[in-house]
Amino acid sequence: MDKRQLSHDILNALERLRIMHDLAKDQNFAVIKKEELLNDLAETLEKLEVDFKQLIQ
Amino acid sequence: MDKIICLGKNYQDHTLEMKEKAPDRPVLFIKPASTFIEPKENAAIVLPWKRGLIHHECEIVFKLYKKNIIGLGLGLDLTLRDVQKKLKENGHPWEIAKTFKNSAIVTPIKGLRDFPKDWQDCPFTLKVNGEIRQESKLNNAIMKADEIIHYVDEFFPLCDGDLIFTGTPSGVGPLQPNDQIEMSYGPIHHSFKVVDIG
Numbered sequence: 001m002d003k004r005q006l007s008h009d010i011l012n013a014l015e016r017l018r019i020m021h022d023l024a025k026d027q028n029f030a031v032i033k034k035e036e037l038l039n040d041l042a043e044t045l046e047k048l049e050v051d052f053k054q055l056i057q
Numbered sequence: 058m059d060k061i062i063c064l065g066k067n068y069q070d071h072t073l074e075m076k077e078k079a080p081d082r083p084v085l086f087i088k089p090a091s092t093f094i095e096p097k098e099n100a101a102i103v104l105p106w107k108r109g110l111i112h113h114e115c116e117i118v119f120k121l122y123k124k125n126i127i128g129l130g131l132g133l134d135l136t137l138r139d140v141q142k143k144l145k146e147n148g149h150p151w152e153i154a155k156t157f158k159n160s161a162i163v164t165p166i167k168g169l170r171d172f173p174k175d176w177q178d179c180p181f182t183l184k185v186n187g188e189i190r191q192e193s194k195l196n197n198a199i200m201k202a203d204e205i206i207h208y209v210d211e212f213f214p215l216c217d218g219d220l221i222f223t224g225t226p227s228g229v230g231p232l233q234p235n236d237q238i239e240m241s242y243g244p245i246h247h248s249f250k251v252v253d254i255g
Binding site: 012015016018019023026027028030031032040 | 058059122123125126127128168169170216217218
C-alpha cells in the first residue's frame with residue numbers, strides 16, 4: 001500500500017480514537033453501546049499498529 | 058474531522074426569502090475542515106469584512122461516527138453574500154463565498170442524551186446583539202435527520218468525525234464587526250463576538 005494512503009488511514013484512526021474517547025468521557029452510549037465501542041477500540045488499535053509498522057519501514 | 062458537509066435550501070422559508078427556486082432536493086456543498094472553529098465562551102472571532110457582506114446562516118449540526126449522529130451542535134455557516142451573488146449571476150461555482158477562515162463556526166457538540174428525545178422538534182435560536190434573527194426547528198426542514206444522512210451518504214464518503222450542517226431557516230442577514238452572537242439549542246447556550254482584523 002502506498003504511504004500516502006497509509007498516512008491517511010492512520011490519521012483517520014487517530015480521529016476515530018479521539019471520538020471514542022469523547023464518547024467514553026461523556027458516557028455517551030445512546031447510539032454506540034459500550035460493547036460496540038470496546039470492539040471498535042480493539043479493531044482500531046490493531047489496524048493502527050499494522051499500518052504504523054508499515055509506514056515506518 | 059475530514060470535512061463539513063452542508064445542505065442548502067433545506068428550509069422552504071429561507072429559499073423564499075432568497076427569492077430562489079426550490080430544488081427537487083436540497084443543494085449539497087462542502088467546507089474544508091480548515092474553515093472550522095469552535096469558539097470558547099465569549100471568544101472573539103476575526104472575519105474578513107473587506108471582502109463584502111458576511112451573512113449569518115444558523116443551522117443544526119450533526120457530528121457523525123460510523124454514519125450515526127452521535128452529537129448535536131449549532132453552527133453558523135458564514136457566507137460572503139456579495140461574492141456569492143456575483144458568482145451565481147455569472148453561473149460560476151460559489152465555493153469561495155463559503156470557504157474562508159472561520160466560516161464554519163460550531164458551538165461545542167453535545168451528546169444526544171443531553172437533548173430531549175424529540176430533539177428535531179426542539180427550537181434553536183440565533184440572537185445578534187440581543188435580537189432574535191433566526192429561530193426554527195429541524196422538523197420545519199424539508200429533509201429531517203435520517204433522510205439527511207442517507208442523502209449525504211449517496212454523494213460523499215462519510216468519515217468519522219465529519220460534521221453536517223443541516224440547512225438554515227429564514228432570517229439570514231449581515232453581521233457587523235463587534236456583533237455579539239448568542240446561539241441556543243436544547244442544552245446549548247453559547248456566546249461569542251465577531252471582530253475586525255487587528
